[in-house]
Amino acid sequence: DAGITQSPRHKVTETGTPVTLRCHQTENHRYMYWYRQDPGHGLRLIHYSYGVKDTDKGEVSDGYSVSRSKTEDFLLTLESATSSQTSVYFCAISESTTSGRVDEQFFGPGTRLTVL
Amino acid sequence: GQNIDQPTEMTATEGAIVQINCTYQTSGFNGLFWYQQHAGEAPTFLSYNVLDGLEEKGRFSSFLSRSKGYSYLLLKELQMKDSASYLCAVISGSARQLTFGSGTQLTVLP
Numbered sequence: 001d002a003g004i005t006q007s008p009r010h011k012v013t014e015t016g017t018p019v020t021l022r023c024h025q026t027e028n029h030r031y032m033y034w035y036r037q038d039p040g041h042g043l044r045l046i047h048y049s050y051g052v053k054d055t056d057k058g059e060v061s062d063g064y065s066v067s068r069s070k071t072e073d074f075l076l077t078l079e080s081a082t083s084s085q086t087s088v089y090f091c092a093i094s095e096s097t098t099s100g101r102v103d104e105q106f107f108g109p110g111t112r113l114t115v116l
Numbered sequence: 117g118q119n120i121d122q123p124t125e126m127t128a129t130e131g132a133i134v135q136i137n138c139t140y141q142t143s144g145f146n147g148l149f150w151y152q153q154h155a156g157e158a159p160t161f162l163s164y165n166v167l168d169g170l171e172e173k174g175r176f177s178s179f180l181s182r183s184k185g186y187s188y189l190l191l192k193e194l195q196m197k198d199s200a201s202y203l204c205a206v207i208s209g210s211a212r213q214l215t216f217g218s219g220t221q222l223t224v225l226p
Binding site (some may be wrong): 031033035040041042043044045048050058059090092094103104105106107108109110 | 149157158159160161164203205210212213214215216217218219
């Protein structure tokens with residue numbers, strides 16, 4: 001299994017508070033991604049990174065920011081949590097290759113966030 | 117934009133064969149993935165198609181037709197442990213972003 005951990009695994013917070021989720025990898029993979037998963041919507045991309053300090057927005061980036069200061073860590077921050085951000089958050093990693101084949105994304109165990 | 121459709125639910129019997137379809141309309145296409153996700157767990161990789169045709173891997177096969185924007189996942193000799201959600205995802209963009217369908221919940225009955 002790819003070495004990906006997420007912390008915390010569960011969090012309950014109140015509306016308006018800041019929240020930071022951490023994704024840590026030991027695979028030295030270049031690409032890292034944050035998704036949220038909600039019933040009826042599947043997995044939706046929030047932000048992604050293609051290298052240290054290189055990040056970009058995904059499909060549902062409003063209300064979220066990210067930072068990647070080291071290859072192994074990708075942080076997702078909710079500046080002021082809202083109830084609509086209650087979800088399961090997954091981090092994923094992948095590597096680029098020169099073979100032309102696109103490598104699959106490996107997913108972390110997920111963080112269940114509840115905003116009251 | 118991206119639009120990926122797959123059935124919400126399917127039911128099949130242990131030992132049978134089931135086909136899960138996925139249709140997509142995307143701007144930019146670099147391949148299609150199938151993932152399996154058991155309840156409460158992370159998605160795990162099943163298959164990858166970039167060229168037209170069938171990719172076989174044990175009991176699982178995946179087919180792609182790029183001209184039709186269509187893929188299917190074929191599961192043979194179904195087992196109870198195959199009860200899970202199956203996610204179709206299209207890859208695009210320079211950072212290999214994935215766009216997922218909503219998933220197909222497969223229930224295998226004894």
